[in-house]
Amino acid sequence: MIKNQQKKGECQNNGTLFNYERFGTNPDDIRRVLATALSCGGNYSDIYFEYSIAEEVTLRDGEVNSTSYDVDYGVGIRTLNGEKTGYAYSESTTLEDMLSAAKMASQIANSTNEISIPPINELRAAKNRYPIFDSWEDHPIDQRAPFLKKINDIIFSKDERVSKVIARISTSYTEVLFANSLGESFFDIKPLASVVVSVIMEDNGKIENYSSTKSYRMDFSMLNDELIEELSNEAVENCASLFDATKPKGGEMAVVMAAGKSGILLHEAIGHAFEADFIRKGTSIFSEKLGEKICNEKINIVDDATVDFNRGSLNFDDEGVPGQKTYMVKDGVLNSFLHDRISAKYYGVAPTGNGRRESFRYYPIPRMRATYMESGDANEEDIIRDVKEGIYACDFSNGQVQIGEGDFTFYVKKGYLIENGKLTAPIKDINIIGNGPQALKDIVAVANNSVINDGTWTCGKDQYCCVSCGMPTVLVSNLTVGGE
Amino acid sequence: MDQVRVNFGKNTQSSCIVLNNEVDSIFQSSSAAICLQLMKDGRYGEFSTNLLNTNEIEKIIDKAIYSLKLIEPDYCRTLPDKARYFKGDDKRDLGLFDKDFKATEPSQKRDIALSASEKIFGKDERLISLESEFGDAIYYNHIIDSQGFEGENNNTSNVISINCSIKGSGERAERASGFWWDCSPHIAKLNWSEAPELALQRAINSLNPKKLKSGFYNIIIEEQCASRVVAPIIEGLNGSNIQQNNSFLLNKKGEKIFSEKLNIIDDPHRYGAQGARWFNNEGIATFRSDIINQGIVSDYFISTYIANKMNIAPTVNYPSVPYIQPTESGLTINKMVQELKEGIIIRGFNGGNHNLATGDFSYGIEGDYFKNGEIQFHIHELNITGNIISFWNNLHSIADDHKNRARWLIPSLAFTDVRVSGE
Numbered sequence: 001m002i003k004n005q006q007k008k009g010e011c012q013n014n015g016t017l018f019n020y021e022r023f024g025t026n027p028d029d030i031r032r033v034l035a036t037a038l039s040c041g042g043n044y045s046d047i048y049f050e051y052s053i054a055e056e057v058t059l060r061d062g063e064v065n066s067t068s069y070d071v072d073y074g075v076g077i078r079t080l081n082g083e084k085t086g087y088a089y090s091e092s093t094t095l096e097d098m099l100s101a102a103k104m105a106s107q108i109a110n111s112t113n114e115i116s117i118p119p120i121n122e123l124r125a126a127k128n129r130y131p132i133f134d135s136w137e138d139h140p141i142d143q144r145a146p147f148l149k150k151i152n153d154i155i156f157s158k159d160e161r162v163s164k165v166i167a168r169i170s171t172s173y174t175e176v177l178f179a180n181s182l183g184e185s186f187f188d189i190k191p192l193a194s195v196v197v198s199v200i201m202e203d204n205g206k207i208e209n210y211s212s213t214k215s216y217r218m219d220f221s222m223l224n225d226e227l228i229e230e231l232s233n234e235a236v237e238n239c240a241s242l243f244d245a246t247k248p249k250g251g252e253m254a255v256v257m258a259a260g261k262s263g264i265l266l267h268e269a270i271g272h273a274f275e276a277d278f279i280r281k282g283t284s285i286f287s288e289k290l291g292e293k294i295c296n297e298k299i300n301i302v303d304d305a306t307v308d309f310n311r312g313s314l315n316f317d318d319e320g321v322p323g324q325k326t327y328m329v330k331d332g333v334l335n336s337f338l339h340d341r342i343s344a345k346y347y348g349v350a351p352t353g354n355g356r357r358e359s360f361r362y363y364p365i366p367r368m369r370a371t372y373m374e375s376g377d378a379n380e381e382d383i384i385r386d387v388k389e390g391i392y393a394c395d396f397s398n399g400q401v402q403i404g405e406g407d408f409t410f411y412v413k414k415g416y417l418i419e420n421g422k423l424t425a426p427i428k429d430i431n432i433i434g435n436g437p438q439a440l441k442d443i444v445a446v447a448n449n450s451v452i453n454d455g456t457w458t459c460g461k462d463q464y465c466c467v468s469c470g471m472p473t474v475l476v477s478n479l480t481v482g483g484e
Numbered sequence: 485m486d487q488v489r490v491n492f493g494k495n496t497q498s499s500c501i502v503l504n505n506e507v508d509s510i511f512q513s514s515s516a517a518i519c520l521q522l523m524k525d526g527r528y529g530e531f532s533t534n535l536l537n538t539n540e541i542e543k544i545i546d547k548a549i550y551s552l553k554l555i556e557p558d559y560c561r562t563l564p565d566k567a568r569y570f571k572g573d574d575k576r577d578l579g580l581f582d583k584d585f586k587a588t589e590p591s592q593k594r595d596i597a598l599s600a601s602e603k604i605f606g607k608d609e610r611l612i613s614l615e616s617e618f619g620d621a622i623y624y625n626h627i628i629d630s631q632g633f634e635g636e637n638n639n640t641s642n643v644i645s646i647n648c649s650i651k652g653s654g655e656r657a658e659r660a661s662g663f664w665w666d667c668s669p670h671i672a673k674l675n676w677s678e679a680p681e682l683a684l685q686r687a688i689n690s691l692n693p694k695k696l697k698s699g700f701y702n703i704i705i706e707e708q709c710a711s712r713v714v715a716p717i718i719e720g721l722n723g724s725n726i727q728q729n730n731s732f733l734l735n736k737k738g739e740k741i742f743s744e745k746l747n748i749i750d751d752p753h754r755y756g757a758q759g760a761r762w763f764n765n766e767g768i769a770t771f772r773s774d775i776i777n778q779g780i781v782s783d784y785f786i787s788t789y790i791a792n793k794m795n796i797a798p799t800v801n802y803p804s805v806p807y808i809q810p811t812e813s814g815l816t817i818n819k820m821v822q823e824l825k826e827g828i829i830i831r832g833f834n835g836g837n838h839n840l841a842t843g844d845f846s847y848g849i850e851g852d853y854f855k856n857g858e859i860q861f862h863i864h865e866l867n868i869t870g871n872i873i874s875f876w877n878n879l880h881s882i883a884d885d886h887k888n889r890a891r892w893l894i895p896s897l898a899f900t901d902v903r904v905s906g907e
Contacts, residue, residue: 065561067529068531069547085510087511104510108507208839247846250904251907282649400834405690407850408834408835429846432867480865483867484903
């Protein structure tokens with residue numbers, strides 16, 4: 001039984017009812033607004049309603065003693081005139097205010113146009129990838145607080161060097177109603193929940209910190225003993241290991257990227273440069289490489305909206321395209337860029353479902369979802385054994401890329417030296433820098449252990465989007481490592 | 485004691501982006517929201533909504549009262565000492581509101597973006613992509629609390645940004661990009677005409693970059709990106725981090741730990757500075773104060789809550805206009821290059837981070853290599869790595885070239901003996 005299905009509406013979308021009432025609108029008004037958005041010309045318009053509740057509860061100094069709750073509501077209206085965009089939003093969904101916003105968006109075109117919007121066809125998702133069975137709404141914060149208390153107690157019991165813990169549960173519940181001038185419409189309910197645990201440890205006057213995070217499009221069932229164990233173990237073990245860690249000697253060297261969080265390499269080194277707005281503008285270093293072999297034929301890289309409960313998954317993207325799996329690199333060949341409707345039309349291909357936005361306050365642009373490399377045929381032990389001198393990087397905090405130049409970086413929070421094929425001393429707090437196309441060519445071994453990391457990965461590109469990333473263990477033969 | 489603070493904010497924003505000399509997108513928005521900070525029976529929560537009709541506001545108040553009963557008390561959550569409130573006795577204009585803001589027509593805004601584009605479009609055959617954006621915004625904020633404080637702020641903002649890509653040659657340098665921007669509360673003071681040529685020149689200068697060998701180098705950090713190495717100090721002085729023992733500046737108050745050349749001042753009433761304000765978000769009157777004085781840590785940023793938790797005196801929770809004093813009046817980057825003779829000018833950072841607990845950092849950099857007092861070539865794919873305390877003890881000089889376009893007034897900075905990792 002899906003609780004959030006119990007909404008009033010006109011029809012059912014894969015079990016979820018269209019909730020026009022939530023937004024005080026109806027299909028006729030929506031068609032009128034879409035037509036107004038095209039009243040000065042243009043070839044496409046869409047309307048995006050959003051109602052969102054974000055709630056947070058925090059444990060600090062052993063007590064669950066603060067909470068926050070935010071309601072956000074509004075509608076964004078977009079007109080496309082070729083590749084040009086007019087956009088306006090309103091926090092009121094009265095017909096008058098929506099028509100006013102539509103008139104503003106329509107100004108991107110400058111002719112006159114009488115258009116009839118086809119009847120609204122309510123699309124169904126092939127599968128709801130984040131069904132809600134046990135809503136957060138039915139579990140107020142006093143039912144979430146014991147989870148935080150338990151994490152706190154377990155962390156303090158694991159190591160006497162623990163001095164402080166901050167633990168936080170953040171949840172959001174978002175209803176989206178979308179329609180466009182093609183007559184397509186969808187309604188979606190998107191849950192998102194994250195738990196973040198930050199631990200401070202002190203040892204002989206030294207201080208270290210570490211944050212462990214998990215995030216899913218899940219309901220209350222996410223909070224369980226397994227998650228407590230995973231988060232507390234990860235936080236304490238990793239923080240403790242940092243006391244012994246040093247910085248490696250800096251310079252160019254082989255880098256073994258461990259399975260999971262190393263997906264940040266894909267996100268930064270190639271993911272952004274595959275986003276087709278950069279391709280269309282000619283600014284990406286990969287702009288002219290579609291169909292070319294760009295790396296080892298054992299490499300397959302995917303951007304995927306179809307992983308159940310994943311932070312990056314979508315039933316529909318934010319311009320009505322069904323969630324799907326896109327092979328960016330197939331057998332070493334650049335197979336597809338990541339398209340929104342604008343770039344897809346420009347290149348004469350189908351949109352890949354990558355048109356995403358932070359909220360109704362933004363118009364959609366090409367963004368990643370869950371970006372990962374599929375498993376290869378090597379095993380991790382053999383990959384490490386083949387490295388005489390290098391580093392093994394297993395934990396990361398952030399990354400960045402220069403789209404045109406292709407230079408990317410990621411910050412290694414934790415790793416190990418590799419000496420004569422063995423992991424030796426722990427290392428920490430170093431930046432690694434490389435060039436995207438070259439780094440891709442320099443991946444010389446891919447292990448059979450691909451895994452998606454479920455941390456709170458958030459991508460910033462003028463606007464924020466929740467994403468995830470994954471990777472099998474790989475060997476990059478040469479990257480520039482910051483160090484002593 | 486039950487207490488409440490209510491913050492109402494609204495803003496209107498617009499932007500026009502010109503791509504390759506044609507209008508590519510236009511955007512307009514208006515937002516308003518209310519936030520309640522409630523302290524009831526020692527319990528604290530923040531509750532906000534942009535649904536501003538009476539029914540919805542009553543619903544969020546009911547939600548707040550219900551939610552607060554479900555958490556544990558924290559008696560350190562209080563409104564500030566009333567004696568510290570801004571009383572409104574100083575009514576000088578801080579220069580952050582453009583009275584002519586609403587008189588600017590959308591067509592004028594479009595013309596600025598187009599005119600900026602036209603300055604360089606077609607001027608260099610290597611230009612692949614040119615994006616020119618003009619954006620403006622007007623912000624209004626009103627705070628009222630149950631102890632009787634009431635205050636409001638009105639600010640305006642105008643921004644021009646230019647982003648261009650040019651085609652280079654060579655397998656690893658197919659594209660080079662350049663970016664420049666300006667920001668001012670007053671549209672008449674926005675320097676939009678220089679930005680395009682500066683952006684293009686920066687792209688051209690970035691062509692054919694090289695790596696350097698690993699080693700110790702003198703570095704100069706250009707003012708437009710120098711706040712990157714100041715941020716760890718400001719973050720380390722934050723009271724919340726101090727209270728959590730999560731700062732490399734813990735127990736350093738009153739100690740000289742940086743170069744005596746370093747003076748950071750919070751100057752909240754500086755006319756026209758983007759962060760200038762008479763009171764902070766607690767209603768507390770802001771005041772000029774030393775943050776770092778001749779290398780000595782003067783004070784932490786302590787909110788009322790952290791002060792109550794740590795049983796110490798509050799200050800302000802965040803600096804308004806951090807300003808670094810130059811070591812020599814009129815000192816420029818060019819003069820620094822002449823003095824240091826050889827080293828790197830950092831024009832931009834590429835990723836990296838710092839460890840707040842230890843002060844260790846590692847940042848990706850790009851910029852120019854100089855030798856014999858002259859720029860030789862552009863550099864890329866390099867990291868600088870070290871510890872914030874030792875790094876700032878290698879401070880060589882501070883230029884006199886900060887710009888008012890950012891909230892932090894940080895000039896160009898020169899350091900010696902910085903560890904650079906490259907080839």
